[in-house]
Amino acid sequence: MIVCSCNALSHKDVESAINAGASKPSDIYTARKCRAQCGNCVPEMVCLLKQAIQERKKIQATIATASIAAKPVEQSIYL
Template sequence: MIVCSCNALSHRDIEIAIHNGASRPAEIYSARKCKAKCGNCVPGIVCLLRSALQKTQAEQAQLNAA
């Protein structure tokens, strides 16, 4: 799914950037060598970023509990 039409940034691009250590929207754009243009995608990127970080934290908690 395309999240940012200005930069043709897909949800997969965002997931890859997060997997590679991005933790802020600017880092996600930087990973694709682009930047926000109109800004309509920022809320979607923030939502995907939060979901991914929460998932990572939950996985870490499970590993620590085991």
């Protein structure tokens, strides 16, 4: 899906920039070596950014929960 028709940025371009560390629309433009023109794409970029941030938080929470649950249980060795 095209997110920015002025710069021909697809949602894959935006996702790629987000995965590379973009945290705001200007970071996405910089990563894709372009700039905002009409600005109609900014709300969609913000939406994609929010989704990515929420997804990262879910993943981090899952990892934290898994690491707590995965603590090794001490076993006694009986000889």
